[in-house]
Amino acid sequence: MPIITVDGVEYEVAAGRTLLQALDDLGVLMNGVDIPHYCWHPKLSVDGSCRLCQVEVEGIPKLQIACDTPVKDGMVIHTKNDRVKRAREGVMELLLVNHPLDCPICDQAGECKLQDYAYAYGVPHSRTKEPRRAAKKRVDLGPTIVLDQERCILCRRCVRFCREVPGTGELGTFGRGDRTVLDTFPGIALDNDYSMNVADICPVGALTTKDFRFKIRTWFLDEIPGVCTGCANGCNIFIGVANNKVYRYVPRRNDAVNQTWMCDAGRMSYKEIETADRLTGVSVRGPSGALEPAPLSTGIRVAAERLRRVADAKGASVIVGFGSAHATNEDLFTLRRLLSGLGTEAAAVPVVTGKADALLVKAEKAANGSGARALGFAEPGRVIERIRGGGADAAIVLGHDLLDASFLGDTADLARLDTVILLDSRRSDLERVAHVVFPTRHAAEKSGTLTNHAGRVQRILQAVEPRFESYADGEVLHRLGIALGLAGFEGDYDVRAVSREMARSVPAFAGIDLGSLGGEGAVLAGSKGEGER
Amino acid sequence: MVSRQSDHSQGSERSGEERPGRISRETRAKIEAEMVKFPVKRGALLNALHLVQSETGYISQETIEELAELFEIHPADLRGVVSFYNMFHEHPQGRHHAHVCTNLSCSLRGARALLRELEGHLGVRSGETTADQRITLAHEECLGACAYAPVMRVDETYHEDLDLERAKKLLDELE
């Protein structure tokens, strides 16, 4: 493998890579080796026009752009000398000549590469006395994106993105020279399933999302690493939180799972956290037949009593459990242990499916179908048959996907059961047939692990605390286990301890638990992972 | 307040029959004849745009959509090409183009003064079209006739060694 020297430090790199690619492969680009750049992006074709990534390559008289310089064994690169400094200053000064002084009203401020690089590599003051170019501001490009043409530095990342990733090509540059502008074709809006990624890759505030517009200054946000739960792809994200409120999801790079992208639907799924129909308290069906609010301890006691009664009367095999593909591995592991402890193996998981695409979107519209299956939750068919055939009399149900037309369709079958214990984050018709209802947390409100379509287990860390009563499913089930006097259930619910136990006792999860996982996840034993990307 | 783009349908679906388009059948045939000369049909695009513009006077949005379908490229891509070149116009033009070169050799020999006089004579500013739609007057970069400056291109013809009187007469004779 070729060895290159950058600022006196040797690096072993892969042949056939450009300098920026090689440094990016090693994880040192802008993280030890600073080569600022605009138009280059690790997942898009090379453009080479911003000229900011110029470096000195010994033996070549002119400075070379690192994005288009193939590595060669023995290459010696300088990125910190005066020549490179002056070249960067030149580019930065020229970029700022026509750039509008919009920082005070621009959403990009705080995460703007023009600000960052002007500060780090630019000149301290502007020499221009000329009026700046005027172009269109606040252009509605489509359902999700707003364009400010004046701010655009014409790196054309967005144009390449639309052509190369979703393949829709809505964006283009028009005109010539310093009158060139970015725009769409009149009447053909920027409207594809991945449109909001252009706001991420835009180094400046030319392309911003309507959803985030003017909501909050980026420097108030904590960006907490997380995983999108919109489908089984498990795109890695950062959850932008301020004052215990989630303001946005943005993609987090994971070359195996989602590269640097996420779909618009997943990106907007943060809105599920604060919907009006969240379940906000425990309730128990009273003698009048209506569900009445109750403290957690009462809910647990009533649920345990009912389950005991049914088991004693008809045997444990009449108890069935439906996991949720939205729950974490730890939640589901706890449910499985609970059901086994009670003496029943009837565990199923209904997973709602929809359209998939060739990029990131998967058919399973929940994050943890694979995890549920790996933990022993089967297709719901058999268990539903048992319920319909009269072979079941009590059910513990997580979530309400069970009501989807592809499974039960309605509550009629469940209405005949003696006991239905429901754990859910949102309201649904299932409440009508439940005897005890526990409010549960959204993925962003708890810690745990999720297993994506390719068997990759990824961790989520709690980002926000619900403002109402809400519990991780695992916690409710743990308390239920204690109330039922089952072995292995004692003390407080500790998700990390549960995760370790899961790794210890489930062969597929060997060595994979919340505490040991890194930001990139790990693939279950026996799964093939996502493959080359 | 976010400005809205013009509301315009995305173009009708392909149907079996020929749609009445802005590009005539004749021109379409010429375009198709050009396409076979190039290894990739897109190579014929500039020639096609010239053919279309000589017929319709300018390249309209509808024309761009039609050509985009013919060449199988996105309209944004095609419009990007049209907007790059000085000779393609996206708005209606006068029946005739009168372009005075204002680059160095011509300016040295009075081209800019000539252009100003012609502006006065026609009653328009450079870049504008006369009210009767007869002439669009504009400046142009070097036409490649530097020894015979000042030079004016009227449609496809060069007029060289111009003086003001001759230039005015030329323009007056245009219908």
Added chain:
Amino acid sequence: MLKVPYVTNYLTEHFADDSFATVAGYVARGGYAAARKAITQMSPDEIIGTLKGSGLQGRGGAGFNAGLKWSFMPKQTDLPKFLVCNADESEPGSFKDRILIERGPHQLIEGLLIGAWATGSEKTFIYIRGEYAYPAECMQAAIDEAYQKGYLGKDVMGTGFSHDVVVQRGAGAYICGEETGLLESLEGKRGQPRKKPPFPAQYGAFGMPSTVNNVETFSHVPHIIGKGADWFRQFGTEKSPGTTIFGVSGHVVRPGLFELPLGTKLEEIIFEHARGVPGGRKVKGVIPGGVSMPILPAGMLDVPMANEFLRERKTMLGTGGIVVMDETTCMVRVACVISYFFRDESCGQCTQCREGTGWMNKIVERIERGAGSEEDIEVLGDIAGKVEGATICAFADAASWPIQGLLRHFRSDFEQHVKLGKCPFPESFEL
């Protein structure tokens, strides 16, 4: 229609004869014999060797050895290969390719045939600027006749060799005269130059191996192959052999075209052939090779017109477009014209070029209006330096050099504008 050159040589000596633009007229003067000899008696390597040895420099402005460029084409490949004839001639001050196309189209076709045989190219694309409607007609008429009479198409002149020629019209963009900007435009895209490497011989027209040369370059080829490299070297200088067609314009008595050997002194061209400056005025400055090339002051007119000498004076031959400016000329106004041109024609990709050409133009115009300061002159020079040498193509260099040249030799014009707050040359051409 262009007047024929006032001084002719082997390229243009028959241009006064209308029939030279027809097959019969061309053949009667010995035309197509060199191509026949090349295809039937010489190997591609021999031809390329002859061309290299002749020292023919590309006549499109860059001056790169043509034979060497042809040698870059891959010999063993399954890919189709193309020649591209750059007829985009848009360099201000330049109008020589036009006459070669209008009056010598078969000479050009013959050069293409020899080039095609030498490089194994199956087709030539002639990219001709959109404004050259009449020359394009002339070219197409000659091509049509050549096909009819068997000089193009299948089995050229019965040799078994086949070659096609297609004319593609440009549409008004100077940057499409840049080799890779041309290729992009040829492919029906925005004419935005490509990064090099890869060079056109590896990745050219439509991604296929291609050689791009100027009209005049191809036009010399039949003469070199027909009469030999040694014959060619009798003209011009050792490093810059051959003739070129100089175009003289601006403040001269007899502006026009002059085919002269390279190395002819600039003062000879201006005062003898172009008959000097009208009204007996003095020369103030001369641009030697089209507006991209830095200006020379009156004291440097004894320079021989060849790159090796011009480079010592910090300028270049370019396209041999000589623009003469007399003592009435305000060089700041000249800077306005030139900087406006480069600002308009920048493709807009590279930061330095897009923003730099715009900024330089704005500063120059402000100085011309009398609203400039001494600091502005400093900044102008500094920006010109920053724009140069750092972009995808040489356009930025071409935009920066004229400004640097004007500041180098005529800084006082700028300083006077600043001091007086207006143009100090009342008789200068109007802006």
